[in-house]
Amino acid sequence: MIGRSKWQPYYLILPAIVAILLMVGFPLLYGIGISFSNMNLITFRNPQFNGLSNYIELFKSKALLTDLARTIIWTVINVFFHMTGGIFFALLLNRKLPGKNIYRVLLMIPWAIPQYIAVLAWKNMFRGSYGAIDIVLNNLGITGISWLGDPSWTFIACIIVNIWLGIPFQMATILGGLQSIPSEIYEAAELDGVNSWTKFKNLTLPLLKPVLVPITVLGTVMTFNMINVIVIMTDATGSDQTQILVTRVYNQAFTYFNYGNAAATSVVIFLLLVAFSATFIKFMKGDKGVYE
């Protein structure tokens, strides 16, 4: 680097680092501290160190395992539909198609609407008798689904809402990736008479891999940590059968004021996510571009 001081990059990154240390680094360590304490609403001012008892309590209860299983179902279904939907619609919008810009804008609406407004709108649509979904289903002769009353259906409703919310982000990033693939590559393949599926499998997917790997990891983590949908759909008073791990943390902290337990659950979630991300990235070796 010609003539630039050795310290210059540090000045440039300093503000970003300070912001992160203040609002993520410190709270993170403080949260880990809370997980080893008996902090709750009463002991808020002077919590005592209580060793591993939050963790022991956590692993003794069955709730952790069932919530973990439910979280995995939640994450796998959501990410599957986000990615396949994202790829599918990105491929359609990457074609020559009059009016596709209008469609692109429309398809991005679930990402553009403020999330809490979207979830409240869906919640209204899922209401019995007067909700749009119930009205349509009744007209089709399907009755008796209590979307907001029966926890299993509520959970399904939450999944539907979250799939709806998550597709546009993946679609937009994948479309960006598709548009930067040089069209000559496809033209060459077409001259060789390669069919669409082979083209997709052998050209598009490998070329997209540097985009797909990080957004799959990001999407998985975002879905795993998605708290708004379930909290708003169930008014934060959902039964145990609609909880995923992060909503459990939220309820422990802000409904039961059981700070130590909430913090311990969070540490477990954090370790799970770190392990997942590291494994996935290593497995896909997605950090290297295809041309390297």
Added chain:
Amino acid sequence: MKSERFERRDKLPKIIFIYTILTIMAFMSLYPLLNILSISLRPGSRLFTTSLKIIPDGATLENFRIALFERAFGTWLMNSLIVAICATAITLLVSVTAAYAYSRYNFKGKSASLTTFLLTQIFPAPMLLLPIFILLSNLKWLNTYQGLVIPYVAVSVPFCVWTLKGFFDTVPFSIEESAFMDGASLYQIFSKIVLPLSLPAIGVASLFAFTSAWNEYIIARLVLQKDSMLTLPVALTNMQGAFNTDWGIFAAASLVTAIPVMAVFISLSKFMVGGLTMGGVKG
């Protein structure tokens, strides 16, 4: 090559099929918004209806009038705008400089700190809420703008740094080097060469920072307790309780709230595509 309207090998049925699928999906994307529109236009007496008409019988703007003039909508709007604009400006300043350093310099701790930015995205936000709340209350930042702006900056910075760095990586370094040889300062190089070339990525980053701040609900709910400080998400969520007449007012206010975000979103959406992932594919 002559320009064609459709893909060369597409037959009519396939084109019709594609449009059908896209239209269904577009309708599903739009419908919840139409549903809110419909509720916002309903007169109080017709709130409970089993009609699926978007424009209800006896449509009225009464709910909009109440939402805008009989509630403190102006105050909430101003609070939301101040918070979102400050958060976006600070996020951009902080992440553009950091991303430039990550793209152009090799230094000790570079990959470690970049990875740390990514890792911050992994920690479950609900866990950070309590420690952040205690920190903000010790700083006496509850019920202040900075009490929201600083957390929102921290939320957006990692994503923006990564996006911008990926984009800066695709801008050839040789232009800057020759400018440097000609005696240009770092600031000049940055503002005259790098920034203009990076507008798409900066568009994506500002869009991200603005919408995250504008839409954030959970931190705002903890930090803001005074009515005069409420941002729109907290105020609106407080407004909607049970499904009663207030729902129409909530729906009207929601539409008005959603419009600025969607306007920003749509005006920047041409930058969306291509900005985010360019660095990735070109390797």
